[in-house]
Amino acid sequence: MSVWLARLSVDRWRLSNGLKRGEGGDALPTALITETAHGPRINAVNEAAIAAGARKGMMLADARTLCPSIQVAPSDPAGDIDALEKLAIWAQRWGPWSAMDPPDGLLIDITAAAHLFGGERRLLEDAQALFRKRELAARLAIAPTAGAAWALAHYGPELAILDPDDDIAQRLSQLPVAALRLDDDVMTVLRRLGLKRLSDLSGITTAGGTGGTGRDAIMRRFRNRRSPAANPLVRMDQLLGKVPEPLLPVIPQHMPLVQRRLAEPIRHRELLDQVLADLAQDMSRELEGKAKGARRLELGLWRVDGEVVVRALEMAAATRDAAHICRLFAAKLDDVDAGFGIETVRLRASWAEPLALSQGDIETSAENQGTSLAACVDRLTVRLGSRAVTRPVPFASHIPERAQRWQPPLEPEPASQGELAFHHRPLKMLDKAERITVLYATPDGYPRRFRWRGQVHEVARVEGPERIAPEWWRERSSVRLRDYYRIEDGEGRRYWIYRHGLIGDGRGNDKQGGLPDWYLQGLCA
Numbered sequence: 183m184s185v186w187l188a189r190l191s192v193d194r195w196r197l198s199n200g201l202k203r204g205e206g207g208d209a210l211p212t213a214l215i216t217e218t219a220h221g222p223r224i225n226a227v228n229e230a231a232i233a234a235g236a237r238k239g240m241m242l243a244d245a246r247t248l249c250p251s252i253q254v255a256p257s258d259p260a261g262d263i264d265a266l267e268k269l270a271i272w273a274q275r276w277g278p279w280s281a282m283d284p285p286d287g288l289l290i291d292i293t294a295a296a297h298l299f300g301g302e303r304r305l306l307e308d309a310q311a312l313f314r315k316r317e318l319a320a321r322l323a324i325a326p327t328a329g330a331a332w333a334l335a336h337y338g339p340e341l342a343i344l345d346p347d348d349d350i351a352q353r354l355s356q357l358p359v360a361a362l363r364l365d366d367d368v369m370t371v372l373r374r375l376g377l378k379r380l381s382d383l384s385g386i387t388t389a390g391g392t393g394g395t396g397r398d399a400i401m402r403r404f405r406n407r408r409s410p411a412a413n414p415l416v417r418m419d420q421l422l423g424k425v426p427e428p429l430l431p432v433i434p435q436h437m438p439l440v441q442r443r444l445a446e447p448i449r450h451r452e453l454l455d456q457v458l459a460d461l462a463q464d465m466s467r468e469l470e471g472k473a474k475g476a477r478r479l480e481l482g483l484w485r486v487d488g489e490v491v492v493r494a495l496e497m498a499a500a501t502r503d504a505a506h507i508c509r510l511f512a513a514k515l516d517d518v519d520a521g522f523g524i525e526t527v528r529l530r531a532s533w534a535e536p537l538a539l540s541q542g543d544i545e546t547s548a549e550n551q552g553t554s555l556a557a558c559v560d561r562l563t564v565r566l567g568s569r570a571v572t573r574p575v576p577f578a579s580h581i582p583e584r585a586q587r588w589q590p591p592l593e594p595e596p597a598s599q600g601e602l603a604f605h606h607r608p609l610k611m612l613d614k615a616e617r618i619t620v621l622y623a624t625p626d627g628y629p630r631r632f633r634w635r636g637q638v639h640e641v642a643r644v645e646g647p648e649r650i651a652p653e654w655w656r657e658r659s660s661v662r663l664r665d666y667y668r669i670e671d672g673e674g675r676r677y678w679i680y681r682h683g684l685i686g687d688g689r690g691n692d693k694q695g696g697l698p699d700w701y702l703q704g705l706c707a
Contacts (some may be wrong), residue, residue, distance in 0.1 A: 186276065186290045186305075186324045186331060188679060211249050212267040215242055215259035259285075260493035276309060279431040287335070289328055289429060303617040326431065329421035329596040330354060333361035333380075350422050355381035362411075371403070372414065380421075383414060436469035438476075439530045447486050447523025451515070454483075454524065458511055461529040462504035468531075475500025475537030481511060483518065484526035491518055498555035498563065498573065498591035506557055515566050559591045568592050580650050582703060606668070608678040608704030615701040618679065628667060629679065634702055639671040645666045647681070662689045662698070668706060678704035 208505035210232035215222040222242035245252055269594075270280045270288050276299070277290040287363040292305065299305040306322045313320040323334035325344040334342040337357045344353055354361065357380050361373050378382050382462035383400075400415055410416045422427060440461050448454060458481070468473055477500050483491040493514045501507070562571045581587045585607075619633040628644040646667035662683030670676045683689060683698040 186292050186309075186322065193481075204264040207504075211236065213242075213254050215254050216259075218259050222254070222409040235255060256399070267432055271434045273309075274432075274434075276305060279433075281429045281431050283332065287332070287516055289331070292324070302343050303341070306343070310341070326350070327421060327423045328427050329363070329417065332363060333357050334689065335359045338453070351380070351384050355379065355384065359383060359414070362414055362421065364417060365409075365411050368404070368414060370414050378402050380418075383418060394706075410608060437531050437534060438472065438474075439528065440464040440468060441526060441528035443526050444524070447525045449520045449523050454515065454518070454520075454527070455508070455512070457527050458515075458529075459504070459508050460529060462507045465507070465529050465531065466502045466504045469502040469534065469537070471501070473536060473538055474531075474534040475502050476507075476531040476534050478531070478533035479507065479515075480513075480530045482526075482528040482530070483520075483524050484528070486522045486525055487519065488523065493518075495564075495592060496533075496568070496592045497556070498559040500537045501556070502537065503557075506560070510560055510564050563591060582607070582650075583615075583652060584653075608668075608676075608706045610705045612703055613682075615703040618700050618702050620679070620681075620700040629669065629700070631704075632679065632700065634677075639677075641669050642672050645669070650680075662687060666703075676706035677702055678706060 191600065209230060212228045212232045213224045213231050217223075220241070224238055224240045224242060225237060226246055227236045227238060231245075231252055234252065236245040236252060238407075256642045263282075265284070266282050266284065266288070270282050273288050274280050274288055277292040277295050279291050281289040288678060294303075296302045296305050296474065299308055302324050310320065319446065321335045321340065323331050323338055323342045323344075324332035325334055325342075327350070330344055330350055333354055334344060334357075337360065338354075344350065359377055359380060359382070360369060361617055362383075364372070366536045372378075372383070397415065404413045404415065410420065416425060420427045425448055442457050444457070448457070461481075465476070465479075477497055479495045479497075481493045481495070482491075483490045485491065493511065495510055495514065497510070532583065542661065543652050559571060559573060568590055571591055573591045574586050574588055577587045579586055620629040621631045622629045628646070629641055631638060631640055633639075644667055647665035648667075650664045650666060652661035652663070664678040664680045664682055666678065668676065668678055679700060679702045681698045681700055685697060
């Protein structure tokens with residue numbers, strides 16, 4: 183397998199994403215900083231700052247001592263990763279798939295693709311020219327393994343090419359041990375051992391033949407290191423191709439997009455609503471063909487004078503209902519200034535979720551007769567704001583009153599806990615458990631009769647108990663256990679009750695563990 187790795191210039195890459203054009207150029211010392219517990223620390227610097235003495239990892243106070251005129255701006259790690267991901271997709275023009283190597287690297291598989299560019303050398307030259315055109319300084323290398331390509335791109339000569347038939351260990355022997363992509367503390371240990379180059383480490387690991395004493399000594403020193411970046415032997419084997427290195431490719435997601443290029447610019451709201459209705463129908467068909475529903479839609483309006491008006495819309499649940507989309511956008515188009523006219527309208531689904539085809543259900547009936555819950559939430563969110571509306575969502579907790587939380591409708595639901603799925607819960611839960619009086623045969627037996635809201639109920643059937651212990655990570659040790667029962671009275675009505683505590687458990691207000699209390703918390707179907 184042929185591997186190509188592009189290492190972007192850290193200062194150029196991060197500064198181009200962290201600063202706007204005109205805020206700081208290469209002629210002025212500029213740095214991106216990250217707030218730490220000990221103060222601002224430099225995350226990236228440009229060439230002018232390096233010439234002035236500033237370095238990556240230096241405290242900003244120390245850098246200002248060396249260069250008082252240095253300009254700073256906050257770094258944006260999330261923006262760097264997002265831009266690197268987009269660049270990885272763009273770089274797939276040279277190979278079938280690509281992967282990111284944060285913070286400033288790309289890995290592209292060019293197997294059986296180099297001949298399309300006239301050979302590997304021509305491919306590297308073409309890539310270098312295109313990176314330069316995007317104002318990105320890049321170091322490129324081709325090697326049979328990802329580790330070897332990384333080492334050449336970071337510490338090897340420009341546009342280095344390593345053939346599969348070459349001796350990798352011999353070709354890379356003069357590179358520093360930092361070419362193994364190791365952690366800083368591991369690098370410190372290797373320097374103390376006097377291992378400065380790959381030839382020093384490879385000579386030790388091969389001493390005495392395969393699996394020699396030198397390799398055993400290194401293995402014993404790093405035997406507790408599980409991460410590849412903390413074990414030089416694993417990194418060396420990955421570099422030589424003896425151990426596979428899993429890579430996570432970047433797969434582009436093609437979001438549905440529909441647009442209208444108008445023969446004549448439009449200025450009136452009625453015409454814009456008609457164009458939006460047509461686009462909503464087209465988007466609905468696109469989403470239906472992909473078995474998806476839109477959660478976020480972006481409507482772009484291109485005016486004749488070149489200005490672009492964008493309106494975004496987020497929904498509580500995935501949908502492809504064209505009429506619902508038009509109703510939600512109607513409230514966002516009242517303040518649109520058409521200027522001399524709008525000539526292009528584009529609708530894009532930037533966030534879509536799987537939405538399978540289904541028969542008419544209760545939500546569809548509610549939409550036909552009135553308004554479904556999701557549609558009502560969307561309308562309230564558009565009118566009142568995303569933070570003014572909340573909805574209940576399940577929460578993984580054994581305690582029934584904590585198994586639900588309220589959050590804004592646009593936030594994703596928390597991950598469910600499958601271990602709780604097999605527990606049966608009542609159809610209706612009371613807002614607060616109500617105390618009841620229970621008569622039972624034995625102190626720990628099931629209830630025979632109970633009084634609730636002034637009425638006595640005879641128990642005909644009992645299912646349980648289901649014991650629920652308090653959450654030890656948030657409760658005090660004095661909290662009592664609960665034993666839940668599903669009971670049915672003589673008239674067929676079913677209830678969910680629980681006994682709070684056990685006799686002599688030493689918990690609760692009575693440290694000796696008095697008689698337990700009984701509560702009714704839910705009504706079953």
